[in-house]
Amino acid sequence: MARTLPTLLIGLLVVAAGIVLAQLRVNPYLYFAGYVILQYVVIATAWNILGGYGGYVNFGTPAFFALGAYTAVFLIRSMHAPLPVLILAGGLVSALLGLGIGYLTLRLRGTFFSIATLALSVVLQTMIINWEYVGGSRGISVIRPSGPPFGNYVVFLFTVMVALAVVSVMAARFIERSWIGRGLAALRDNEEAAECMGVPTLKLKLFATTVSGFFLGVAGAPFPYYVTFVEPNSAFALDYAVNALAMPMIGGTTSWVGPVIGAVLLGTAQQLATVTISSELNLFIVGVVLVAFVVLAPEGILGLVRRLRGR
């Protein structure tokens, strides 16, 4: 408990810094790009709770992200729900989906689990395409609420994303250092041995899939207000699946810092490439960097640092 307070203070400081940043009148594009990078901090952190700590590789990130986004679309259309409600609801609906795939782990392990999550994304996208109320395949325009608390709406969303990133990173850090994180590490190393050493593996897997799903949904919920036009191809983009996996792998999957480092580095590189070269270069960059890391530094940047320190 003694270390919770400093952590909380640091978290609040980061949020405060975000609010201050939002007051600076720099190029608005920076907020626009910053939002995306922060969104990836949330996504990579959430993915890592299941994939990094527990070793269950989820290729279905777009499903969870889009479910958060489309829950928001539904609530905006049906009752003009305020942003905090959208975020919470988006998170909860995706958490339920997470719980569902948690039960899949009873039968599917390793590659087979990953394949099932990939299929999940396809199935969900097909359902959304055929659901006219949230725009179907044509997509739907979303009108931002007038008068954000401060700045323009993108600046406001940027600040919200700072807060969401802080909350998700703190949650991941807390999980990692609790008995749950240690139990997940044990089941990642050897699930049968973990169960035989008293680790309630099913309970931990369900916990990890649910929390991971929650934060992926949370990351997607503000998306409709950010882009103002939501259509299935962008909400279910392959980018989310690839980045969610690549960012923690590049940063290092065994610690909460890894996904943050990976998301900031890759996210920034992608934003720079989008502006300076072309928007098509994004996935190419990720691909090259990921291959390089898997071959040269399979434990990510954190692993590299540890090796250089000679541990």
Next chain:
Amino acid sequence: MAAPLLEITALTKRFGGFMALNGVSIAVKPGERFGLIGPNGSGKTTLINCVSGSLPTDGGRIVFEGQDITSMPAHRRTRLGIVRSFQIPKPFTSMTVLENLGIPLENAGHARAGDGAQAMEILTTIGLAPKAHLRPAGLTQIEMRKLELARAMAARPKLLISDEAMAGLSHAEVDDILAILFGLNARGITIIMIEHIMRAVMRFSERIVVLDAGERIAEGTPDEIVRNPAVEKAYLGE
């Protein structure tokens, strides 16, 4: 006679059409050193998997300390005190030796997290203390076997099932592991030893059950087992 610690009644396990265990009944007394032997494929490891909860059973009952545990999840059996080691060591590779012990201590051994003292004590007993801060990848075969036993100890077992802890070890190393198991038994832990090394199992066990093709074919003291013609036939053929 004291009530059995573990009572297996008419246990049956099928893999498709193959009958791995056919109505096996075994009772293990508290504090006993119990040997389980049989030719390859006779069902020893399957029996252990059913007792530890790694495999569901197809029939029969398993009772531990008077409680029916036939359909209890494996981790809860461990918490009750049934702990097994694996034939092929399955260490937690991303953790140090000390951290490996932390998992059962925290989840089944009723210890607080980060309580390195208890883990260190177990490692000292077993002779792994100098390796406490190494990863399992840096251990030798015998140290790996010792880690299996140390980790099982950390779960505070009442019944320890040692699944071929000595296979592939040298003569001196077998004696080393045997001494550890005798030591644990002296502290009141009931031990089921599954082993192919006859020298070890005959010396260790007070009572032995022989399985062959999923059925129990003999039971007795090591001397009786050695002289049993059915056992000879199972191992050597007619």
